Amino acid sequence: MNFRIIILLIFLSIVSCNQSKSDWENLIIDNSLKGWHIFQDDGTKSGWTVENDVFIFDAKMSSENMLVSDASLLSNKKYLSFEIKFDWKIEKGGNSGFMWGVSEDDKYKFPYQTGPEIQILDTKTYSNPKSILGGEIESNNIIEDLGKKKKFLGAVYGIYAPQNPYEGNSPGQWNSFHITIDHKNNKGKVVLNGILINDFKLKGKEWDSLVSKSKFSKSQDYEYLGEERWYGFAKSPKGFICLQDHPGKAYFKNIRIKEL
Numbered sequence: 001m002n003f004r005i006i007i008l009l010i011f012l013s014i015v016s017c018n019q020s021k022s023d024w025e026n027l028i029i030d031n032s033l034k035g036w037h038i039f040q041d042d043g044t045k046s047g048w049t050v051e052n053d054v055f056i057f058d059a060k061m062s063s064e065n066m067l068v069s070d071a072s073l074l075s076n077k078k079y080l081s082f083e084i085k086f087d088w089k090i091e092k093g094g095n096s097g098f099m100w101g102v103s104e105d106d107k108y109k110f111p112y113q114t115g116p117e118i119q120i121l122d123t124k125t126y127s128n129p130k131s132i133l134g135g136e137i138e139s140n141n142i143i144e145d146l147g148k149k150k151k152f153l154g155a156v157y158g159i160y161a162p163q164n165p166y167e168g169n170s171p172g173q174w175n176s177f178h179i180t181i182d183h184k185n186n187k188g189k190v191v192l193n194g195i196l197i198n199d200f201k202l203k204g205k206e207w208d209s210l211v212s213k214s215k216f217s218k219s220q221d222y223e224y225l226g227e228e229r230w231y232g233f234a235k236s237p238k239g240f241i242c243l244q245d246h247p248g249k250a251y252f253k254n255i256r257i258k259e260l
Contacts, residue, residue: 024085027075027255028053039072039111039242040104047071047245055252057096057245059133070110074102074240081183081260084241085176088120089251092171093133096120096250097157099242100181107228111242114232117157118179118190118198120250123167126152133247150214154190154197158214159207162190162198169193174253182260183237202237 029035031053038045047062048055048071055073062071079100090096099115108114125132126149129142145151154162168175178191183202190198201207211217211234219229243252 024256024258027257028055028253033073035076036073037076039070039074039102040106045069045071048073053253055243055255057243057250059245059247059249062245071245072099072111073243073245074104074111075242076240078238078240079181079257079259080238081181082241082257083178083180083260084255084257085178086255087174087176087253089169089174090120090122090171091133091249092122093125093131094120094122094171094248094250095125095132095134095138095246097244097246098177098179099244101234101236101239102242103232103236103239105232107226108232109224109226111240111244112157113225113228113230114234114236115239115242116159116234117244118177119151119153119155119157120244121151121153122171123153124171135247138247154192156188156198156200158216159210160198160200164195164197166192166195166197176254180260184260207234 027035031050033048033050033055038048047057047059049058049061050056057073088096097117097120099111099117102111102115122132125142126146129139132138132142141151149155149161149165150158152162152165153168154166176193180187180189181202182188186202186204188200188202189196216230216233219231222229
């Protein structure tokens with residue numbers, strides 16, 4: 001083969017690889033859950049449907065007791081550094097979340113034992129905590145957080161409050177997230193409806209200090225989690241991404257990801 005042709009083929013191969021890495025990948029395929037699965041599903045878990053390329057979680061359709069087991073939706077693929085964009089909406093009083101770095105090891109009972117979470121919720125519940133779905137546990141979570149906002153919309157749940165709190169659109173209306181998780185540059189950020197609301201570290205002294213002051217540093221008060229408690233929290237940068245189950249209904253569409 002001509003030497004120039006070989007060089008050209010190598011060049012085209014490199015360009016193709018670089019281009020594919022920079023492309024956004026659609027994560028809703030053929031109006032189905034293809035490419036996704038329910039956390040530790042043994043074939044009996046439920047709660048998720050797809051309609052018109054929209055993922056829908058309905059707690060009333062789920063077979064799970066959320067204090068005992070979990071029906072969150074995980075990607076089949078593991079990711080390290082990425083940007084992800086998706087639209088979401090919840091019903092009045094609703095609550096959900098997006099997680100990364102999730103492990104599905106059998107020693108963990110819930111995705112949130114390992115994966116940090118970007119909070120999704122009806123922000124009006126901060127004015128009326130009893131309006132949140134899920135009962136006393138959820139309303140107490142808000143009451144304890146009223147002055148901190150570490151569980152507010154766009155927070156890294158329990159760790160980083162949004163620097164620019166923004167209530168987003170009302171329940172039943174679509175909102176858009178653009179989330180960056182960049183381990184190479186130790187950078188995470190959350191953009192809500194085009195507005196930067198949170199900017200945070202993924203590791204280091206600042207992260208460790210904030211985690212040490214959160215529930216994720218504690219072990220004695222969380223027996224329902226099993227022996228592993230929070231010992232694996234945020235320990236694996238590469239893991240599954242996750243859409244959380246929660247009381248009420250949550251909707252997700254236009255899910256696209258770009259690996260960094």
